[in-house]
Amino acid sequence: MLLLHGGTGWKEVGEDTLLSINECSERAFGLNDPLEMVVEAVRCMEDSGKFNAGIGSTYDLLGGRSLDAGAACCGKIGAAANVKATKNAVLLARYVMDLPPHMVAGEEADRMAELLGLPPLPPMSGEKRKQYEERVKKLLGFVPEELTLEILERLKGKEEGSGTVGAVALAGGRLASATSTGGIALKLPGRVGDSPIFGAGFYADEELACSSTGIGAKIVKVMPCLRLKSKLKEAGLAEAGREVLEEALREVGPSLGFIAVTRDGQAFWGTNYRKMVVSFKVL
Numbered sequence: 001m002l003l004l005h006g007g008t009g010w011k012e013v014g015e016d017t018l019l020s021i022n023e024c025s026e027r028a029f030g031l032n033d034p035l036e037m038v039v040e041a042v043r044c045m046e047d048s049g050k051f052n053a054g055i056g057s058t059y060d061l062l063g064g065r066s067l068d069a070g071a072a073c074c075g076k077i078g079a080a081a082n083v084k085a086t087k088n089a090v091l092l093a094r095y096v097m098d099l100p101p102h103m104v105a106g107e108e109a110d111r112m113a114e115l116l117g118l119p120p121l122p123p124m125s126g127e128k129r130k131q132y133e134e135r136v137k138k139l140l141g142f143v144p145e146e147l148t149l150e151i152l153e154r155l156k157g158k159e160e161g162s163g164t165v166g167a168v169a170l171a172g173g174r175l176a177s178a179t180s181t182g183g184i185a186l187k188l189p190g191r192v193g194d195s196p197i198f199g200a201g202f203y204a205d206e207e208l209a210c211s212s213t214g215i216g217a218k219i220v221k222v223m224p225c226l227r228l229k230s231k232l233k234e235a236g237l238a239e240a241g242r243e244v245l246e247e248a249l250r251e252v253g254p255s256l257g258f259i260a261v262t263r264d265g266q267a268f269w270g271t272n273y274r275k276m277v278v279s280f281k282v283l
């Protein structure tokens with residue numbers, strides 16, 4: 001069983017986006033190890049340029065990019081946050097899983113990716129740069145060259161929009177999950193979201209695998225994957241999933257979508273924040 005998401009918060013979803021997620025699902029479904037499946041699914045979406053991860057990652061307030069990812073399977077987790085030069089943050093998170101327990105971030109994490117021979121993040125496309133300039137001008141009235149106190153003050157009270165990628169898989173009785181994101185458009189440089197945080201953006205144990213999307217700083221207040229896990233003691237996955245979405249809506253407003261599978265073969269996807277792109281395959 002393999003379930004992918006291409007982020008929530010979408011106002012409209014184009015045909016090419018759906019084609020792309022289905023293509024990645026198809027590629028990854030051919031593998032039989034759940035960890036390989038989720039990593040390949042996420043890598044494929046990172047490379048597609050259609051989602052807010054890898055090549056398609058969104059820009060920060062100064063027009064830079066930074067990526068976060070997490071992966072989990074079989075009692076191990078790995079996470080990489082705030083990487084700026086690595087195309088596939090999920091591959092770095094996957095590598096970290098095999099180290100003594102670690103989560104890595106920043107320049108040193110990029111250096112590690114370079115040592116491993118992971119592909120570098122290519123420059124932002126001209127189209128994306130144009131989009132950035134238009135949006136930042138709308139927000140601030142100009143294209144900033146550096147962060148100033150005045151800019152910080154003006155950001156107070158502004159709402160955020162979102163579009164991450166993630167996958168969960170069940171194969172051979174084992175569960176895995178992976179999540180990767182470029183974060184939130186016009187975020188502050190240095191921001192870290194929920195995606196590399198276990199229990200919030202990604203989660204897998206012997207019973208449940210989960211991957212979230214939405215507004216990171218709100219998601220960590222809810223810890224949706226952990227909350228889902230605790231509700232599974234008393235409810236099936238569908239009921240538990242709906243409850244988590246409703247509670248999150250009440251507590252932090254529309255901001256969250258997630259996908260999940262359980263070891264006994266239940267699957268759930270849902271969002272309380274506009275539309276979420278998903279693809280589901282089961283044998």
Ligand code: ASP
Nearest residue numbers: 162163164193213214216
């Ligand atoms: N959750 C991601 C973050 O806050 C963004 C997203 O899901 O689109 O970094």
